[in-house]
Amino acid sequence: MTRQAPAGWYADPGEPGQLRWWDGTDWATDTVAPQDPAPAPAATPAPAPQPPTSPRTSRVRGGTVWIWLAIAASVLPLYTGVFFDAASLSRIEGLTPSGGLTAGVALLLAVDLALVASAIVFAWLDRRALRRRGVDEPFAWGWAALAFVATLGVYVVGRSVVVHRRTGRGLAPLWVWLAATLLGLVVFAVWVTVFSDAAWNAVTTAR
Numbered sequence: 001m002t003r004q005a006p007a008g009w010y011a012d013p014g015e016p017g018q019l020r021w022w023d024g025t026d027w028a029t030d031t032v033a034p035q036d037p038a039p040a041p042a043a044t045p046a047p048a049p050q051p052p053t054s055p056r057t058s059r060v061r062g063g064t065v066w067i068w069l070a071i072a073a074s075v076l077p078l079y080t081g082v083f084f085d086a087a088s089l090s091r092i093e094g095l096t097p098s099g100g101l102t103a104g105v106a107l108l109l110a111v112d113l114a115l116v117a118s119a120i121v122f123a124w125l126d127r128r129a130l131r132r133r134g135v136d137e138p139f140a141w142g143w144a145a146l147a148f149v150a151t152l153g154v155y156v157v158g159r160s161v162v163v164h165r166r167t168g169r170g171l172a173p174l175w176v177w178l179a180a181t182l183l184g185l186v187v188f189a190v191w192v193t194v195f196s197d198a199a200w201n202a203v204t205t206a207r
Contacts, residue, residue, distance in 0.1 A: 062163040062170020064129040067156075070122035070144065071177045074152035077112035078184025081191040084108050090202035097202045113148075120144045123155050135166050151181060 005022060012020040012031050021028035089104035090097035123144035130138040139158040146154050156177045163170030 061133070062160075062167050063172055064126050064133075066122045066126035066129055067159070067173045068176075070119045070126060070152060071156065071173060071180065073115045073119035073122060074147050075177070075180040075184050076115050078181070078188045080108060080111055080115075081188065081195065084195070086195045086198035087202055090199070097205075101199050101202070116147045119147055119152055123152070123159075126159070130163065135163060138162055152177065153181070 005024070007022060007024040009019045009032075010022050012018040015031055017033070018031040019034055020031045084104050084107075086101060086104075089100040092100035092103065095103060120141075123141040127138045127141040139155065139162045141155065143158060144152055144155040146152075156174055160171050160174035
């Protein structure tokens with residue numbers, strides 16, 4: 001070791017595997033064995049990777065174009081009667097007053113049945129759209145078939161409750177359907193009264 005080396009522990013040139021102190025001028029008399037390096041701390045296991053979280057369903061819009069079309073198609077039969085005038089139907093050329101009224105009512109029923117059938121199709125499309133948006137197990141669209149004997153209300157109510165539980169929203173279709181149905185019942189009641197009186201007058205006058 002040259003004298004220019006700074007003080008410190010160096011490999012002993014006379015005893016391999018030993019360290020001897022160099023004070024910057026001369027070697028010390030004692031040697032020491034090099035210390036084993038401290039054992040590395042045991043590696044802690046990495047946490048298991050978490051599966052990617054899916055987007056929150058609360059961000060899903062609860063309304064689809066199909067539920068609005070279903071509601072419109074289901075409540076329109078309450079309003080279609082206003083387009084059928086008993087006095088005009090009783091004067092259809094080639095038909096008796098009663099025949100014209102019967103033909104008009106039959107056409108009205110056909111239109112209403114077509115609207116209800118389309119509402120059921122729209123309910124099926126609505127459920128499919130909700131599933132594609134990530135809503136788990138939407139309300140069964142088959143309940144919409146009750147619109148033939150009552151209203152679309154069972155599907156609308158059930159659908160709104162399920163969507164609201166899944167997403168925290170989706171009640172607007174329920175309130176719109178309820179308002180449109182209540183108003184439609186009033187309009188239908190008034191039309192039935194007016195149409196019945198006009199039809200009776202048209203038939204009795206023709207006699």
